[in-house]
Amino acid sequence: MVAEGPKTGVVESFYDFFAQLYSSSFTANQPWPSSFLGSSALEGPVPRGDDRGLENQPPWEAPNRKAERGQSPQPRGSLVPGNERCPKPHPLEYGWPEDEFHTPMKPPKVTSPSPHGFPDPMEPSARGREPQAxxxxxxxxxPREPRESQHDREREAKEWMRQRERECQESEMKFKEAPRSRREEASQEPRRKERKERRERKEGEEPYKAEPEDLIDQHVAYFLRKNPQVRPRHKIQRRSPGVYLLDSRDVQIEWQYATEPGGQGFLVVVDGPLRQPxxxxxxDTEENATYDGQDIVQSNLHLIARDRRISFNDTHKVYNRLEAMKxxxxxxxxxxxAASYVKDGRDVPQDLMARYKKPPDDKGEAA
Known part of the structure; x- marks a missing residue:
């Protein structure tokens, strides 16, 4: 390869040729002038290299991105602090930076006669510095109080508290024992009934628990389970085998076997003279109800004619269970x-029916 001098434009080697080519390309294409980098469009291009080649270029400094964030695309004249268009005040407007800046301080709270704000050593607040002294x-x-007087004062305070408690208890008992007016009693009556009904309803909703070894009690539980509408109306409780407390009455429940072969037995309630399924x-019906007195009467009435027997026209009257038994x-x-009079051939006295129709109080007086 022939190498010529720089006057003829011939380079000595390919390396120098490409180095010069690259360096000329960088100097030919200058970067766009930017106001962010401190240059304006009127300033000349800033060369980033020379003709010495890439290997001889000075180190390139990266731009300060943090400083560019707060800048705006306005001309630099409007960004100078203190200018009319710049809202930022000049740093020297309030004095030089090295001047001492005095912050206003609140006056100290003086809680003692000391002008410097320190507490008096005689006050209890000085215990932090000199506790023992x-x-x-x-x-x-x-002033030192005697120990006996302290005990007396404590004893008096306790006695006063006990007296106050006794007074409060006595006043509460008087309020509870005070007779209430009729209006208060009338207002409390519906509440009592409601509580009683709620309690009975709750007891009626609970299933009846039968004794596993008592066959009659199992039949009672089966009937109550098959007839749930009966349970809320009656309160039943087993006391002993065959003896129950039914609606606050002691009754006996027995098993009545069938009289005909192949028939089915049933439970029977014995409530005094009443015997009913x-x-x-x-x-709460009067069907199939029998009384012990009916057999005695029938034993005396079968000797006389049916038309001569006494009849009571009370079919239109309605009795409850207790009244019906009486x-x-x-x-x-x-x-x-009456049957004994007719049997002996005597007339039935007229006062017999009159005494029957009298109220119970008049009957007792006549007797």
């Missing part, structure tokens, strides 16, 4: 007396 001074200033008794017993006694 401050305690001694405080103890010397306070358990199902009819729980349904009426049946009294009618049985009247029929027995």
């Amino acid at each position: 401050a305690r001694e001074l405080q103890a010397a200033r306070e 358990f199902s009819d008794y729980m349904m 009426v049946a017993k009294e009618q049985a006694l009247v029929r027995e007396k």
Whole structure:
């Protein structure tokens, strides 16, 4: 390869040729002038290299991106602090930076006569600095109270508290024992009934638990389970085998076997002179009810004619279970007396029916 001098434009080597080529290309294409980098469009191009080649270029400094963030694309004249268009004040507007800046401080709280704000050594607040000396001074200033007087004062305070408690209890008892007015009693009556009904309803909703070894009790539980509408109306409780507390009455429940072969037995309630099937008794009906006095009357009445027997026109009257038992017993006694008169051939006294129709109080006085 022939190497010529720089006057003829011939380079000595390919390396120098490419180095000059690259360096001329960089100097030919200058970067766009930017106001962010501190140059304006009127300034000349800033060369980034020379003709010495890439290997001889000075180190390139990266731009400060943090400083560019707060700048704006306005001309630099409008960014100078203190200018009319710049809202930022000049740094020397309030003085030189090295001048001492005095911050306003609040005046100290003076809680003692000391002008410097320190507490008096005689006060209890000085115990943090001189605890032992401050305690001694405080103890010397306070009058010493005898120990006996302290105990007396504590005893008086406790006695006063006990007396107040007794007074409060007595006033509460007087308020509870005070007779209430009729209006208060009338207002409390619906609440009592509601509580009673709610309690009975809750007891009725609970299933009846039968004894596993008592066959009659199992039949009672089966009937109550098959007839849930009966359970809320009656309160039943087993006391002993065959003895129950039914609606606050002691009754006996027995098993009545069928009289015909192949028939089915049933439960029977024995309530005093009343003997009735358990199902009819729980349904509050008078069906299939028999009384012990009826057999005695029938034994005396079968000797006389049916048309000569005494009849009671009370089919239109309605009795509850207790009244029905009393009426049946009294009618049985009247029929027995009338049958004895007819059997002996005597007339039935007129006052027999009159005494039967009298109220119970008048009957007791007549007797």
